[in-house]
Amino acid sequence: MNQIEIENLACGYPEREVLQQVSLCVEPGKVLVLLGPNGSGKTTLLRALFNLVVVYQGSILIEGEAVNQLSRKQLARKLALSPQMEVPQWPMTVEETVQLGRSSHRGWIQPFQAEDTDFVEAALAQTGLTELRLRKITEISGGEWRRTLIARALAQQTKVLCLDEPTTGLDLKYQVEVLSLIRDLAHQRDLTVILTLHDLNLASCFADQIVLLSQGHIAATGTGAEVLTEERLSDVYQTKVKVIPHPEYQTPFIVPVL
Amino acid sequence: MQPRQLFLLWRMIPLTGFLLAALVVGIHFGAVELSFDQIRQSLWNPSEGSHISTILWQIRLPRVLLAACVGGGLAVAGAAFQGVFRNPLADPFVIGASSGAALGATLALLCIAGSITVITATWQIPWLILSAFAGAILVVGAVFVIAALSNAGRNAPLLTLILAGMALSSFTGALVSLIMFLNHEMLTTIFSWLLGSFSGRHWNEIMMAVPVIFFSGGLLWLMSRPLDLLSFGDETAMTLGLSTGKFRVLILIAATLCTAACVAVSGVIGFLGLMAPHMTRIMLGPRHVLLIPGSCLLGATLLVVADTLARTVIAPAEIPVGIVTALMGCPFFLFLLVSRGQQSR
Amino acid sequence: MNRFNSRLILILLALWMSAGCGAEKASQNSESGQTAASPEKQNPSGFPVTVKDDRGVEVMISEKPVRIVSLLPSHTEILFAIGAGEQMVGCTTYCNYPAETEQLEKVALSNPGSVSLEVLVELKPDLVFLGGDYQRLLADQLSKLQVPVLSFESQSVADIEHSIRGISRSTGHVDAGEALIQQIKQDIAALQTRVKPYQKQGEPRVFYQVWDQPLMTAGPASFIGELIDLIGGENLFADVEIAYPQVSEETLILRNPDVILMPYVNGGPADVAASLRTLNARPGWKEMNAVKNKRLYIIEDDLISRPGPRVVQGLQKIAQALYPEAFQQQ
Numbered sequence: 001m002n003q004i005e006i007e008n009l010a011c012g013y014p015e016r017e018v019l020q021q022v023s024l025c026v027e028p029g030k031v032l033v034l035l036g037p038n039g040s041g042k043t044t045l046l047r048a049l050f051n052l053v054v055v056y057q058g059s060i061l062i063e064g065e066a067v068n069q070l071s072r073k074q075l076a077r078k079l080a081l082s083p084q085m086e087v088p089q090w091p092m093t094v095e096e097t098v099q100l101g102r103s104s105h106r107g108w109i110q111p112f113q114a115e116d117t118d119f120v121e122a123a124l125a126q127t128g129l130t131e132l133r134l135r136k137i138t139e140i141s142g143g144e145w146r147r148t149l150i151a152r153a154l155a156q157q158t159k160v161l162c163l164d165e166p167t168t169g170l171d172l173k174y175q176v177e178v179l180s181l182i183r184d185l186a187h188q189r190d191l192t193v194i195l196t197l198h199d200l201n202l203a204s205c206f207a208d209q210i211v212l213l214s215q216g217h218i219a220a221t222g223t224g225a226e227v228l229t230e231e232r233l234s235d236v237y238q239t240k241v242k243v244i245p246h247p248e249y250q251t252p253f254i255v256p257v258l
Numbered sequence: 259m260q261p262r263q264l265f266l267l268w269r270m271i272p273l274t275g276f277l278l279a280a281l282v283v284g285i286h287f288g289a290v291e292l293s294f295d296q297i298r299q300s301l302w303n304p305s306e307g308s309h310i311s312t313i314l315w316q317i318r319l320p321r322v323l324l325a326a327c328v329g330g331g332l333a334v335a336g337a338a339f340q341g342v343f344r345n346p347l348a349d350p351f352v353i354g355a356s357s358g359a360a361l362g363a364t365l366a367l368l369c370i371a372g373s374i375t376v377i378t379a380t381w382q383i384p385w386l387i388l389s390a391f392a393g394a395i396l397v398v399g400a401v402f403v404i405a406a407l408s409n410a411g412r413n414a415p416l417l418t419l420i421l422a423g424m425a426l427s428s429f430t431g432a433l434v435s436l437i438m439f440l441n442h443e444m445l446t447t448i449f450s451w452l453l454g455s456f457s458g459r460h461w462n463e464i465m466m467a468v469p470v471i472f473f474s475g476g477l478l479w480l481m482s483r484p485l486d487l488l489s490f491g492d493e494t495a496m497t498l499g500l501s502t503g504k505f506r507v508l509i510l511i512a513a514t515l516c517t518a519a520c521v522a523v524s525g526v527i528g529f530l531g532l533m534a535p536h537m538t539r540i541m542l543g544p545r546h547v548l549l550i551p552g553s554c555l556l557g558a559t560l561l562v563v564a565d566t567l568a569r570t571v572i573a574p575a576e577i578p579v580g581i582v583t584a585l586m587g588c589p590f591f592l593f594l595l596v597s598r599g600q601q602s603r
Numbered sequence: 604m605n606r607f608n609s610r611l612i613l614i615l616l617a618l619w620m621s622a623g624c625g626a627e628k629a630s631q632n633s634e635s636g637q638t639a640a641s642p643e644k645q646n647p648s649g650f651p652v653t654v655k656d657d658r659g660v661e662v663m664i665s666e667k668p669v670r671i672v673s674l675l676p677s678h679t680e681i682l683f684a685i686g687a688g689e690q691m692v693g694c695t696t697y698c699n700y701p702a703e704t705e706q707l708e709k710v711a712l713s714n715p716g717s718v719s720l721e722v723l724v725e726l727k728p729d730l731v732f733l734g735g736d737y738q739r740l741l742a743d744q745l746s747k748l749q750v751p752v753l754s755f756e757s758q759s760v761a762d763i764e765h766s767i768r769g770i771s772r773s774t775g776h777v778d779a780g781e782a783l784i785q786q787i788k789q790d791i792a793a794l795q796t797r798v799k800p801y802q803k804q805g806e807p808r809v810f811y812q813v814w815d816q817p818l819m820t821a822g823p824a825s826f827i828g829e830l831i832d833l834i835g836g837e838n839l840f841a842d843v844e845i846a847y848p849q850v851s852e853e854t855l856i857l858r859n860p861d862v863i864l865m866p867y868v869n870g871g872p873a874d875v876a877a878s879l880r881t882l883n884a885r886p887g888w889k890e891m892n893a894v895k896n897k898r899l900y901i902i903e904d905d906l907i908s909r910p911g912p913r914v915v916q917g918l919q920k921i922a923q924a925l926y927p928e929a930f931q932q933q
Contacts, residue, residue, distance in 0.1 A: 050497050076499030083497075089344050089489045090544030100486055104499030109480045156498070289851030309887075313853045316886030386816070439717065446847055447814045457817030457849055460886050574854035575843045578817070 003028045003160060003192040004049070009058035011048045017056055018044040019216045026209070028159070029190040031183050033203040035227075036213030037237050042196040043084065045213070046162050049194070050081055062160065076104035080156035082149045084164035084196075088137040094148050095133040098123055101155035116155075123154040126181055128174075142169040150178060154185075161185070163195040167202065175199075179206045200254045204228055205246065212236060228252040269542055273555040277326070280562040284322040287566055288313070289573035320461045324523065325565040325579075326558040327464065328456075329530060331471035331520040333557020336531030337538070337549050338478045338513040341485040342506055343416055350517040350531035353423030353510070354397040357430040359521035362393020364434050364448050368441060387466055387522040393430075394518035398510075401426050416492075454527035454580030456565050463523040470519035474512040475554060481509050482546035489544070527580045529587045530557055530564075537594060560587070654773045656753040657735050658742060664751065667775040668730035674711055674718060674741070677757045677911035678732040678770060679704060684912040685771045685779040693726050700905065700913070724748060732770060760829055763787065763910045783912060790915040794834060798926040802835050807925050809836040810860035810893070817849045827907050830914070834922045836862070856887040862925055863893040866904035875899055900924035 004026040012018035019041045026032050034042040047053050048060060051067045060067045062078055070078070080101070088097075101123070102116040124130045127147040132140065137148060146169055153161055163182070167175040183206055186193045197203045203210060204224040212219045212227050214236045220227045229252075230243045239256055246253040286297065290313055300311045335350040343352065350356070366389035404422040438448050478485075484505040487495040492502045520527075534557035535549065541556075542548045561579070564586060568579040651665045672693035673679040679698040682691055688701075693708040708726055711718035718741060723731070728750060733742055735756030742754045753773055755766040764784050771780020809831050813819040821827040823838050825846040831838050839860050840850050865878065879899050883889045893899060902924070906917035923930050 047493075050493075052493060052496065072496055072501045073499040076497060079497070081494075081497040083494055086491060086494055089491075090539065092486075092489075092544050096486075096543075096545060100483070100490075100498065103483055103487055108483055152498075288853050290853040290857045309857055309890075312887035312890065313856055317852050317856070446819070450814070450817045450819065450849060455817040455849065458815050458852060458885075569851060569853075572843075574840060574851045575822075575845055575848035576817070576851055578849065 002026060003063065004194075005059075005061040006048075007059050007061075009048065009060060010056040011053045011058075012044060012056070014054055017216070018053075019048070022058070022218055024211060024218070024221065026160075026192055026194065028192050029186055030208040031186050031193045031195070031206055032209045032211065033207035034194065034196045034211050034213060035200065035203055036219075039215075040213040040236075041216045042213055043164055046081070046164055046194065046196060049079060049160075049162060051075065073104050076156065076158075078158055079160045079162060080153035080158040082146075082153040082161075082163045082166055084168070086149060088145065091136040091138040093134050093136060094129055094140065094144075094151075095120065095124065097137055097148055098129070098151045098155050101152035104156065119155050119157055123151040126154060126185075127151040128177070143171060143174055146170060147174065147178070159190075160192045160194065163193070165196055165198065167197065167199065175202065182206075200228065200233070201246075204251045204253065205249060224251050228254060267548075269548065270551060270555065273538075273541075273552055273559070277555050277559045277562070280559040280566075281322060281326065284325070284562045284566045285314070285318060287570050288318050289569055289576075316460060320464055321456050321459055321565070321569075322562055324459050324464050324467070325456055325561045327468050327471050328520045328524045328527070329534075329561025330554040330558040331467075331475055331516045332527060332531040332561070333534035333538075333553040334475045334478055334550055335513040335516040335520070336557075337535035337546065337553040338481070338485065338509055338516075339531075340535055341546060341549075342488055342509045342513070343420060344489060344491065345416075345420070346536065347532075348420075349528075350513065350520070351427070351526070351528070353401050353419060353514070354427045354430065355394045355514050355517040356521055356526050356528075357427040357434070358397025359390040359394040359518055360434050360452055360526055361397070361430045362389035362391065363451055363522070363525070364437050365389060365393075367444060367448055367451060368437065384462075384466065387463070390522035391518045394514060394521060397426055397430055398423075398514045402507075402510075450578055451525045452580075453578035454525035454583075455568075455576070455578045456524055457576055459523060467519045467523040471516055474516035474519070475550075477512040478509065478516070479547075479550045481505065481512070482550060485509065485546040485550075525578075525580065527561070527583055529584045529591075530561060533587050533591045534560060536591070540594060650775065652772060654753060654769060656769065657756045658739065658754050660746070660752075660754075662751055662753055662773070664730065664773055668751075668773070670727055670729045671774065672710060672723060672726060672728040672731045673698065674731065674733040674738060675757055676700070676905070677763075677909040678734070678755065678766065680909065680911035680913060681763075681767050681770050681783075682732070682774070684783055685767065685774070685776040687770070687774040687776050690774060692728065693723070720744070720748070724750065730773060757910045759826060759910060760791075760833065760914065763912070763914055766910070767912070787912065787915055791833070791918060794915070794918055794922050798835055798922050798929045801926045801929050806835050806837040807861040808839050808858065808892075809862045809864060809925065810839040810855060811864045811866075813847055813866065818852050818855070819847055820850050822846055822848050826910055830907055830918055830921055831864075831925075834918055834925060836921065836925045852887075856891070859891055860893045861896075862898045862900065863891075864921065864924060865899065865901050866907070867901050875901055898924070 002025045006022055006024040009022040010017055010020045022045065034045060036042050044053060048055065049067065055068065067075060099112060099116065099120050102112055102119065105116065106112060124133055127150055129144070129147055129151055132144060137145060140148070146166065150163065150166055153163070161182070166178055170178065179202060182193050182195070185191045207224055209221065210224055210227045211221045212232070219236050220232055228243060230241060233241045233243070233254060242255050242257050243252045244255065286292070286294065292310060292314065296310050297314060300308070300314050332350050339348040339350060339352055340346055363386055366386045401419060401422045404426070405418040408418050408422070438445055484500055487498050487500045488502065488506070490498070495502050535553045538549055538552040538556050542552045561583070564582040565579045567586070568577045568582045571577060650667055651663055653661055653663045655661045669690050671682065671687065671691045673682055673691065674695055676695065676698045679694045680700055682688060683701050683703065688703055691707055693710045694704055695711045696709045698704045708722070710723045710726065731745055731750055731752045733752065733754050735754055735758070738754060742752050745752045753769060755769050756762045757766055764787070767780050767784050771777050811821045811827055811831065813821055820840050822843045822845050823829070823832060823841050824844060828838055839855065839858050840848065843850065863882070878901065879894065879897060882894050882899065888894050902917070902920045906913055906920060
């Protein structure tokens, strides 16, 4: 069974449709990367999964259930999101922030259990935050804050993990680490990962499946080699590019031509 | 409960200690000087009809306890409003609870004055409290309706609420000013009420206000985790499993109830609901499960101290306690802000 | 909300200050007023006359004014009492005595800020009377508009005589004014003599309750406090300097008043029995001498809050409350 099935989706905001005729299936255990230029609808598609946009037409099923039929709590146990932008408001610690990722698994007045602590520990360790657990989120660096957001989503222990631009603001080391971690989790735990990326080459290396969006439509979907062709990219990004094989993996490697 | 969370509860002990000390000080000092011996004697075996016993049991004790409850209530409501609006400048009066209560109370005072000895009987005070309460609920309700009707509410519900609250506050504030202006002889009375005071409040007021304050304050404490989640912003809170709309309304209603009950028995006591949660956040961190009871203890302490000062500084005259909270609270609060800024550097 | 609050505090402070300053001013004026009056004696009712008011401004009145406006209820009462009512054209909505005031144009509420200058100027007044400090700004404004203005302080018993003298001289009723002053002095003295014999057992301790929540009284600096003092009552809060202070209920119970006075406003009913029941219900109040002996008296607010010619009536009410025996014999 497909983890996620999107059929003929048209969605957006009260005053504007952003996506049209989007149909998509995602299998469990795969890393799906959403690519596309600014404004092509990547984030809107992610938000649609969380029932955060207005759906004009079509349906989104997760494990066979329509997302708009699920309660927020049920949805949060199936889907986790690490958002692109979030401003820390109060000086909570990193650990407290990650712990709140466990909220959907407990009643609103039920204290967290030992099981929750274990998942929080794991998420902190996986994102390299164990040492920083008592730091205040208002006083950490941008990269540390992004890893905290990823850890919070990991702590949700969902079958589907969505990440909006998870590598933005990270050093190269952490970019690779985060993406490797995500790929390992996907393959080992049958986790479905959907992420948006700006970097075509990172996407090409890590994605099992790529969806290329252009102006609210799906321009192409498939493996990196199938989607990332010179002609298509030059057209979608309106910039001339060359595609050469990656020196290590033979995956497509994209360089702009000036 | 995990050991870690239990450990955090220990951090309530100093605040509890402060409150107990403040209560002792509040009961010991008053316009009438009583020695510790007199107080002890009269506390253990109150004798009917003696001045000391009456002063202690019927006047000072209920007043100190009421100050503690109102202080706690305002601080909890302040913490909740700050949390739900993600705004450190929010206070219990941000969406019109105070101006609504002020309008209700002003109208009630006018009615009472118009027929001074008719309502003066036992019903005068409940009448005042109920009017203040109804005023607060009505204005806050109107703010909600306006925010819901406005289209902008979909995009920025928080901002619309605050703006509608400010607009309606100004409106009702103007109505109160108008009433005062047209009823010159009531000026001092209405002013004194607006400035906040526990003068002339007894067990009756405690009976009426405290159940509401405890109920709504307790409800807000139970809402600790939703409040924590709301601090990440609406969308994140939703993706973490919170039905934000439902919980926000619930929290705002509880916080408004709490504020209205406080304002109804004490008048408008400013600054406390803003100050106490911030001070508590510095001491105990921003998690609401600690912040709310901590603010409650600290708010209670501060208001008991402020009211004790209000009762004693120019005795036998008294100062409206709202003036004391602003005069004492503001510099202390600014000092805290500055010293914390230097620490983190 | 904060702006709202701070505005309240400002206004309240201003109120306190004006009350305090007013009392000081009044005592100075009563002396200077008397000396200033004598040199003009040679010209008793004839105009022109030059009158110096409490701002220190000398106003020359060339002929008998016939379009007078009063912006203070106590001044209005004085004008009618000296027979200048006929010369009046306007007053405030709070000027409710005597009944003839109903016929006059209402140019203002009693509030210093609520006077409509346009209505006032359109009335073409040839003389406007108003209060002292708290209408100071208004007086200056009117002067600038070429409206002849006289401002007399109206805060204390001494101010009454002073105001009557100033008002009667400037309206051409010097004799009536002097007669009224003498009458008031005699009546006050008569009341004092009447209660004197009963003061031997000690003066009754009086609590004047302005309001109950917060508990507010009239201090010795207020006009009401002065009246209580004048007729031989001991103000329970004589040690408080504020005119209308919020006071400690603890102290009230400890000091134990013999008599409680309360005002009633706007002609409301004076139901002493119901009020007594309320007082009885308050903790510690039923042991008070005043409540035990049912010595609670409700007095019409206007009589004891306006330093005007009806002061004697107000004083008599207080006297009857404090020394009922003195009035029983007849």
